Amino acid sequence: MTTLAIYSNKGGVGKTATAVNLSYLASRTGAKTLICDLDPQSSATYYFRVKPKLKSGAKGFVKGGKQVNRSVKGTDYENLDLLPADFSLRNLDVTFDKLKRSKKRLRKILSPFKAEYDFVFLDCPVSISTLGENILNAVDTVLVPLIPTTLSVRTYGQLLSFCNKNNYDAGKIYTFFSMVDRRKKMHREIMATVSKAYSGVLPSFIPYLAEIEKMGIHRAPVGEFSPKSVASKSYQTLWDKFQETTHLSLTGK
Ligand SMILES: Nc1ncnc2c1ncn2[C@@H]1O[C@H](COP(=O)(O)OP(=O)(O)O)[C@@H](O)[C@H]1O
Numbered sequence: 001m002t003t004l005a006i007y008s009n010k011g012g013v014g015k016t017a018t019a020v021n022l023s024y025l026a027s028r029t030g031a032k033t034l035i036c037d038l039d040p041q042s043s044a045t046y047y048f049r050v051k052p053k054l055k056s057g058a059k060g061f062v063k064g065g066k067q068v069n070r071s072v073k074g075t076d077y078e079n080l081d082l083l084p085a086d087f088s089l090r091n092l093d094v095t096f097d098k099l100k101r102s103k104k105r106l107r108k109i110l111s112p113f114k115a116e117y118d119f120v121f122l123d124c125p126v127s128i129s130t131l132g133e134n135i136l137n138a139v140d141t142v143l144v145p146l147i148p149t150t151l152s153v154r155t156y157g158q159l160l161s162f163c164n165k166n167n168y169d170a171g172k173i174y175t176f177f178s179m180v181d182r183r184k185k186m187h188r189e190i191m192a193t194v195s196k197a198y199s200g201v202l203p204s205f206i207p208y209l210a211e212i213e214k215m216g217i218h219r220a221p222v223g224e225f226s227p228k229s230v231a232s233k234s235y236q237t238l239w240d241k242f243q244e245t246t247h248l249s250l251t252g253k
C-alpha cells in the first residue's frame with residue numbers, strides 16, 4: 001500500500017479537486033484505491049455522491065479497526081472506494097489530543113487497509129496541529145497544491161520549516177502549481193522562482209479551468225464528464241509526473 005496525503009496548510013487551493021481526480025486516475029489503471037475524506041466539510045464525499053456518514057463519528061474513527069472498515073463505501077467507479085467524512089470530524093484534532101501516542105493514531109487507523117488497497121489517498125482539511133502531524137506521520141508522500149501567489153508560497157515555506165524543526169521528513173513533500181493562469185506575469189515569475197528554490201516541485205501544473213469548477217455540478221471526476229478536456233489531460237499528466245518523480249509503481253509499493 002502506498003499512502004498519499006493531498007495536503008496544505010492553506011484552504012481553497014485545490015486539494016479536494018486533486019484528491020478526487022488523482023484517486024480516480026489511480027483506480028482506472030486497475031489499482032485498488034481508497035480515498036479517505038478527512039474534512040468535516042465532506043466535499044470529496046459529495047463529489048462521489050456518497051452520504052456523509054461516518055459510523056460512530058470521530059470517536060469511532062480514532063478507535064480504528066472494524067468501526068472504520070464498516071464506514072467504507074464503494075463509488076460509481078470500479079476499484080475505487082471511499083471512506084466518507086461527516087461533520088463529527090470537526091473535532092478530530094481534540095479527539096486525537098486526548099489519546100496516547102496521539103500523533104501516530106492515523107497511521108494505526110490506516111494500517112488494516114494495507115492488505116486490501118494499492119493506494120490510499122487522504123483528502124485533508126487545513127491543519128498543522130495534531131491532525132496535521134498525524135497526517136505527516138501516516139503517509140509515504142505528501143502532495144501540496146500551490147497557487148503561484150506570494151502568500152501561498154509563504155505558507156508552503158512555513159510548512160517546510162515546521163517539518164524541519166519537528167523532525168518530519170520534508171523529503172517526502174512534493175508540490176505542484178494549482179489554479180495557474182499563465183497570462184499573469186506574476187504566476188509565471190513565481191513558478192520559475194519556486195521551481196529553482198525548492199526541490200520536490202513537480203514539472204506539471206493544473207491551470208485555472210472552468211471545467212474543474214463544474215465537478216460540483218456533475219459530481220464526478222473531470223475524466224468522467226469531460227475526458228478529452230485540458231482539465232482531464234492536466235490531471236493525467238500530473239499523476240504520471242508524480243509517479244515518475246516519486247518512483248511509485250502503478251500497483252503501489
Ligand atoms: N484548477 C482549478 N481551476 C478552477 N477552479 C478550481 C481549480 N481547482 C479547484 N477549483 C475550485 O476552487 C474551489 C476550491 O477547490 P478545492 O479543491 O475544494 O480546494 P481545497 O480542498 O484546497 O479547499 C472549488 O470550488 C473548486 O471547484
Ligand SMILES: [Mg+2]
Pocket residue numbers: 015016017039043124125
Ligand atoms: Mg478540500
